[in-house]
Amino acid sequence: MEEPLPERGLIFRAAIGIGLYAMAFGASFGAISVGSGLTVGQTMVLSLVMFTGASQFAFVGVAASGGSPFAAVPAALLLGVRNAFYGVPVSEILHPRGFARLWTAHFVIDETTAMAISQATPQAKRYAFWATGLILFSLWQLGSLAGGLVGRAVNPADIGLDAAAPAVFLALLWPMLRRTEARWVALGGALLALALVPIAPPGVPVVASAIVALVGGLLPTRQVVEQIDDKDAT
């Protein structure tokens, strides 16, 4: 028997809020996906099996850019790499063993990780992970399906959906740009991709921008050390 959890109601309400946001996000995914030429069935397989927003948007974005659909695979995978790193704090909280790993893994995404690690007690962390994961998963599917059906009924350009994909990517990117070095990485990624547009096959410019992340991440972090030193001195 688990002890009663005083913050249960609070966590549950926060999870519902995140779920509703995910439903709207999922609806825009469904509409963009169908507008990109995927069927509603293909859209739902992405939402059910891939189940990680940025990768799904990237997949349909690159798949729509013409050329081979396989060009969209590395873009989706590289954007999914961050979920592997969320596995470290999530494992410390849930200690999944054996088969539990197989189904826990599916729910390791931005929102569940953020909700779990921001709670105070181990019990609250576990509850937050599962409440957020299960609510978000259900509403994400519902939103994707609704968006896909709407997207099928209208001409995407008529309702301005071509502006939706870049706007969604910007909205995802925005909170990551607080630090100066992140802005340089973003600028570098955009410029490299743009430079490759006329010379590389579709999909390659987006995947090639990963090089900027690789170089930026491996560069010595002198600036950060200096800032810490300054703080110590004052």
Add this chain to the structure above:
Amino acid sequence: MSPLWLSIMIAAVGCYVLKLAGVSLPDSILNHSKVQRVAQFLPIAMLSALVAVELFDGGGSYSLDWRTLAGVAAAVIALLLRRGFLVVFLIAISVTALLRLVT
């Protein structure tokens, strides 16, 4: 199986395997500061590249639909005003749709 279906399955299962690796690999592999920095920068570089490509790629050459650009510019203003995701999304598509309707 069509190439599109096959690429969907590979990408979807691949993303799941990445998550599974995260909860299965020993911490020592992923708990490395350089590796974590690269992982942190990956979505930043790629999302930014996606914005650029969505706006300016006309299938292997540069092209720009100013109505799309106007919609995305309106989305930037909404983001600067700290609006939520749904508002940003709706503003982008309605500005573009309206401009397309009247021009």
